[in-house]
Amino acid sequence: MYAIVVRYVAVLQALWLPGSQTEVAVVTADFVKVYNLSVDAISPQYYFLLPTGKIRDATFVMSDSERHLVLMASSGYIYTQVMDTSSSAQHGPFYITNILEMKHADVKVGILSILYLLVAYILLLSVLTSLIRWQ
Numbered sequence: 001m002y003a004i005v006v007r008y009v010a011v012l013q014a015l016w017l018p019g020s021q022t023e024v025a026v027v028t029a030d031f032v033k034v035y036n037l038s039v040d041a042i043s044p045q046y047y048f049l050l051p052t053g054k055i056r057d058a059t060f061v062m063s064d065s066e067r068h069l070v071l072m073a074s075s076g077y078i079y080t081q082v083m084d085t086s087s088s089a090q091h092g093p094f095y096i097t098n099i100l101e102m103k104h105a106d107v108k109v110g111i112l113s114i115l116y117l118l119v120a121y122i123l124l125l126s127v128l129t130s131l132i133r134w135q
Helices: none
Strands: 011-016 023-028 029-038 046-049 055-062 067-073 078-082 109-118 124-126
Touching: 011 124, 023 055, 029 055, 046 067, 067 109
Parallel strands: none
Antiparallel strands: 011 023, 023 029, 029 046, 055 067, 067 078, 109 124
């Protein structure tokens, strides 16, 4: 008798990396995998995990010399990671631990979403400044 275990993974978003026609990221609540479809469509180039909490949103920040993954976690933290050979999937999953420090008087409740605009080089944060309770 064989037991079949099926694990469903809900994809939060699938997005092309800015400036690339071959690199796509698959974002779930548990991980982010980045594939280069011109090299290998089965094995990811990058496999990112959070040490605690779930992933709520993700975006990629590109500069002339570096690429960064920016994640919003269920804990309220924003994590960042440079995408280079040290964080590639050739060494297995990579746990992101770099936290982006953000101090702003208007952010009292939390961050709802993040987005990077490549054309303007702006990282946008959608924030919740107050919480309304319905009774």
